[in-house]
Amino acid sequence: MTEQRPAQTSAHLGTAPPRGAAAGAAAEVTTGPGEHIRTYPFDPSASVFGVGMQIGPMGTEGPWAGGVGLSRRVHRIDFHVLLFFREGPVHHMIDFTEYEARPGDILWIRPGQVHGFSPHDAYVGTALTMQPGFLPRAMVEATGMYRYDRPPLLHPGPDQLAALGPALEQLGREYLDTSTLPLSLHTSVLRHSLTALMLRVAHISAQAAADACAPQPDTTFSRFRTAVEQGFTENHSVSAYADELGYSRRTLVRSVRAATGLTPKAFIDRRVVLEAKRLLAHTDLPVGRIGAAVGFADSANFSKYFQQHAGVTPAGFRAEQV
Structure with missing residues (x-):
């Protein structure tokens, strides 16, 4: 691989x-x-x-x-x-x-x-x-x-x-x-x-995955995962997801960490960055349009966010795919 x-x-x-x-x-x-x-x-x-x-x-x-x-x-x-x-x-x-x-x-x-x-x-x-x-x-x-x-x-x-x-x-x-x-x-x-x-x-x-004995994700994580998949293009807030699902932040943190080893915020960020990478690599959309597609009204904020999490600018990532 x-x-x-x-x-x-x-x-x-x-x-x-x-x-x-x-x-x-x-x-x-x-x-x-x-x-x-x-x-x-x-x-x-x-x-x-x-x-x-x-x-x-x-x-x-x-x-x-x-x-x-x-x-x-x-x-x-x-x-x-x-x-x-x-x-x-x-x-x-x-x-x-x-x-x-x-x-x-x-x-x-x-x-x-x-x-x-x-x-x-x-x-x-x-x-x-x-x-x-x-x-x-x-x-x-x-x-x-x-x-x-x-x-x-x-x-x-x-x-x-x-x-x-x-x-x-x-x-x-x-x-x-x-x-x-x-x-x-x-x-x-x-x-x-x-x-x-x-x-x-x-x-x-x-x-x-070397987790044959690990517990399966509980219903709390399953509901959070589904909510993120449905809402990550608009909602990046852990508190908003917790309120939507009726959980405390502490419950959400414990459940997501047990299932993935990540914090809820890191889980959301990983999903947003993956979608941005997909669009940068496989479409001709301008960077600003891609930012808007994953929930950023301002292109500069999206570029800063992407670089923080991907270690490269959106333009730099796209150039690497050519």
Whole structure:
């Protein structure tokens, strides 16, 4: 895994990303060509029975092939993607880091992350996509689906791979079985099969983050994390989040520090700076517009804030990406 300049294009998986990735594409920030990072939402209509997940091969057949027309540049998705690689190496960029996946590896791309497909590598294996909300909240927390602090690239051991293979195959069979159960039961079975698989993946993810024995984030942190994700472009105040959620600052500090090792303010700042970096690297928006997009009415204040937290000016950071 190596840091590198952000990729400027994305290739097709096999030759195309999943069908659900391209439908209904919407730009988050847009004023013209090169001035937005496009977000591709999950499309349930592309799934069997319209359920909130898809699973299929990454090769030249199945839902990840067929030329769906995804823009050949970095982009966001608003759903989870797990790529189970059968061949490699494959190089894939996620938020300014290039990951090298080899046979047996898993790459977990979470909602909102900016990523780009390699234009040169063949993606061979199985792709799993999940719509947020498809699994019950308790399972979302248990599997760490929104633990952005965990590494996207996972390296299962031989025994783990031996257990993952049948679980992945079973999920694929259940997904395609539309004849033996009514829709409600079909969906329930899929949720159970998906949960079993994700619990195994989550264990590998926790081991990769060296926190397999650490407690899961509590509800206080989960609510704070969600509130920050929804409001960081306008609200940078810890007190405002505490008031909104009905917690004391002390409770919020204790919960966020236990879950991430950060103070609530540092957690907010990290999210704001990441978004600013994404826009600086992947759009042509002026610095002032980017500052406004992350909550700064004054361009000079944004530049000072960015330099304080990123160690470089916005213009300097953008120049490094060329």
